[in-house]
Amino acid sequence: MKGSILSRLWKKYRFLILRRLSQITIMLLYIGGNYFGWKILQGNLSSSLLFQKIPLSDPYAVLQIFATGSILAMDAIIGAIIITLFYGIIGGRAFCSWVCPVNMITDAANYLRRAWGLDRLEKKWWASRNIRYWVMGLSFILSFLLGTAAFEMVSPVSITHRGLIFGMGFGWAMIVTIFLFDLFILKNGWCGHICPLGGFYSIVGRYNIFRVEHNAPNCTLCMKCKEVCPEKEVLYMIGKRSEQVKMGECTLCGRCVEVCDDDALYFSIRDFIKGEKNEA
Amino acid sequence: MGKKMDENRRRFIVQMAQSLAIAGVGGFLWSAYVDEAKAAPLTLRPPGARKESEFISLCIKCGLCVEACPYDTLMLAKPGDHKPLGTPYFIPREIPCYMCEDIPCVPPCPTGALDIDSVSEVVDGKRVFDITKMRMGVAIVDMKSCIAFWGIQCDACYRACPLLDKAIYMEYRKNERTGKHAKLLPVVDPDYCTGCGLCEHACVTEIAAIKVLPRDVVLGKVGEHYVKGWDVSDESRLEGSKGIQTTKTPRSGKSALESLNEGIDFE
Numbered sequence: 001m002k003g004s005i006l007s008r009l010w011k012k013y014r015f016l017i018l019r020r021l022s023q024i025t026i027m028l029l030y031i032g033g034n035y036f037g038w039k040i041l042q043g044n045l046s047s048s049l050l051f052q053k054i055p056l057s058d059p060y061a062v063l064q065i066f067a068t069g070s071i072l073a074m075d076a077i078i079g080a081i082i083i084t085l086f087y088g089i090i091g092g093r094a095f096c097s098w099v100c101p102v103n104m105i106t107d108a109a110n111y112l113r114r115a116w117g118l119d120r121l122e123k124k125w126w127a128s129r130n131i132r133y134w135v136m137g138l139s140f141i142l143s144f145l146l147g148t149a150a151f152e153m154v155s156p157v158s159i160t161h162r163g164l165i166f167g168m169g170f171g172w173a174m175i176v177t178i179f180l181f182d183l184f185i186l187k188n189g190w191c192g193h194i195c196p197l198g199g200f201y202s203i204v205g206r207y208n209i210f211r212v213e214h215n216a217p218n219c220t221l222c223m224k225c226k227e228v229c230p231e232k233e234v235l236y237m238i239g240k241r242s243e244q245v246k247m248g249e250c251t252l253c254g255r256c257v258e259v260c261d262d263d264a265l266y267f268s269i270r271d272f273i274k275g276e277k278n279e280a
Numbered sequence: 281m282g283k284k285m286d287e288n289r290r291r292f293i294v295q296m297a298q299s300l301a302i303a304g305v306g307g308f309l310w311s312a313y314v315d316e317a318k319a320a321p322l323t324l325r326p327p328g329a330r331k332e333s334e335f336i337s338l339c340i341k342c343g344l345c346v347e348a349c350p351y352d353t354l355m356l357a358k359p360g361d362h363k364p365l366g367t368p369y370f371i372p373r374e375i376p377c378y379m380c381e382d383i384p385c386v387p388p389c390p391t392g393a394l395d396i397d398s399v400s401e402v403v404d405g406k407r408v409f410d411i412t413k414m415r416m417g418v419a420i421v422d423m424k425s426c427i428a429f430w431g432i433q434c435d436a437c438y439r440a441c442p443l444l445d446k447a448i449y450m451e452y453r454k455n456e457r458t459g460k461h462a463k464l465l466p467v468v469d470p471d472y473c474t475g476c477g478l479c480e481h482a483c484v485t486e487i488a489a490i491k492v493l494p495r496d497v498v499l500g501k502v503g504e505h506y507v508k509g510w511d512v513s514d515e516s517r518l519e520g521s522k523g524i525q526t527t528k529t530p531r532s533g534k535s536a537l538e539s540l541n542e543g544i545d546f547e
Binding site: 075 | 334
């Protein structure tokens with residue numbers, strides 16, 4: 001290892017630090033918008049106003065409102081289109097790891113899981129990672145039947161960010177629930193299995209530009225990347241083939257890139273033409 | 281071979297049934313909660329809110345109306361508030377709506393859950409706001425705990441009303457207890473009351489004797505079959521309807537006045 005301790009730490013945690021900065025900055029801008037009248041980012045992650053001009057809306061919430069049969073005003077529709085285009089072209093599923101405040105809760109649970117070695121000791125439950133798509137489908141049906149955006153009524157994501165911005169109430173109970181669920185019941189339980197918003201962004205961000213790429217010849221099969229990855233099914237090619245991580249479930253958190261000691265993983269631009277590269 | 285196919289088919293069908301059952305159980309629990317949670321009939325909504333069923337389907341829970349309110353009147357429902365989660369509401373006894381003339385809370389609404397057209401008009405290409413058109417609720421008076429009904433002079437609600445003498449007016453009644461004084465009683469006219477809650481906020485009793493409640497909770501409805509015979513425009517609803525006939529009885533021969541004066545000796 002070369003360089004000072006600081007530069008080594010930066011190399012190992014650079015995306016984690018940037019992600020926390022991004023998550024905290026966004027929440028602080030919203031909180032300042034409510035408590036101090038800052039005019040940068042007003043509202044919350046469901047719908048907001050950027051610089052008092054540009055509407056931004058959660059496209060999944062907007063689709064649920066459509067499912068109720070209501071006609072939305074233009075601002076929300078434009079806002080949802082802007083967000084969809086942003087994540088569809090640039091962000092991929094980055095909402096989950098760079099914006100969503102619940103990510104900090106589930107990352108904390110995951111960190112303790114690794115630190116305490118719970119994966120080896122705990123009774124294991126198998127759960128499909130496709131549950132989120134079922135929940136998403138169900139949310140549209142229930143929105144139609146009940147006449148209200150069904151997931152928005154129960155969403156821990158909304159309860160958390162609304163709570164931080166407008167006052168938490170008993171919302172802390174939801175945060176504790178998710179933390180314990182991820183820590184003791186199911187690894188990556190909320191973000192990786194159930195959350196339909198994550199499922200929605202997995203679909204929206206399926207063809208974005210930025211991707212993680214694997215360079216198999218460099219790989220020493222240490223599997224550190226799979227250990228930290230919250231969606232490890234997307235890393236199926238590790239040590240086998242040099243190719244890009246193409247699955248939409250990848251949250252582009254960059255943990256695999258920074259934990260890799262062998263420069264076998266890095267961020268790159270999506271290769272639209274060639275599919276797979278040379279075999280390792 | 282046939283047996284193997286059968287086995288695969290059975291497995292497929294059972295697994296489908298399993299998935300559907302899980303989705304069904306989840307769906308029932310989820311919808312049971314949401315259906316209960318969205319029914320909070322005593323919630324007072326921001327200015328310009330559409331009727332509750334439309335509001336609850338349109339509101340995206342962003343809180344832009346809450347942030348726009350200069351008096352901190354509006355709040356977003358938190359877990360534990362027993363209101364539909366994340367939707368805006370206000371409690372007039374704590375902070376009433378001060379009826380801003382420029383209505384800052386309504387235009388930021390991105391979904392139209394707050395209907396700007398219900399509280400404004402476009403005149404010569406410019407939007408002109410009229411906060412008196414909003415109908416957030418209506419005030420009702422509990423005449424047992426209102427001290428004006430005891431004969432004590434109190435007009436706190438009347439004075440607080442931004443539509444004084446319209447939304448709340450004072451009615452005289454003789455104080456039968458003293459026999460010498462008048463009672464001045466507050467009366468609410470639902471045709472003008474906006475539901476701002478300034479009266480409830482001003483009320484001097486321990487628990488407000490005048491309260492704002494959602495209009496559909498408080499107000500009745502006469503029904504189409506009652507016609508105001510003395511109101512020409514209401515009477516005109518009868519035009520062209522079938523089955524209208526004047527009943528003929530022996531008394532019908534004379535005019536109403538003659539009939540009323542019958543048998544009275546005026547000499």
